[in-house]
Amino acid sequence: MNKTQPIKHLDIVISGKVQGVCFRLTTKAVADQLGIKGVVFNKPDGTVFIEAEGDPFALESFLEWCQEGPENAVVENVTSAEGDMKNYRNFEVIRKSRTSS
Template identity: 40%
Template sequence: METKHILVTGQVQGVGFRWSTTRLAKQLGITGTVKNLPSGQVAIMASGDPDQLATFIAQLRQGTTPWVVITDLDITDRPAHHFRDFRIII
């Protein structure tokens, strides 16, 4: 299992990005969190096997709803962490 911190930049707030990211993560068996940042970015902590994470990141890059516009994904490795599920942090 691996854990990634993904900082998402673009049109990602107010367009259903957190909700659609949560739905995608659950479909792929990814656990972790997603939250809006005051900067307008979204931070994701995602844990799963390498293939799951690669698929998750590839689908994030494509956008999770028609209104999402991703301009940058900054991905960093983090120590492996097991989350119970995937949830939105308010």
């Protein structure tokens, strides 16, 4: 039997040229591939905000992808912090900007 690692929650903020470059849709595709649950949305300040839940290995791979982003993105900075679990059932793209998390 494989031991399941505890699932973690990360709040991730990505800045740079990250809006209008299919960042959210590509993020969802990568999250789905890695089995990560959560949400992604654009913030009014021009950053992309992600709440991601998954096992530590998947989250590490996901963070590595966030450093690059999709083809037309220019990622300048990625910050992540552990947060409280929200037990997402899937990974969702939220189309409307949110003013607060």
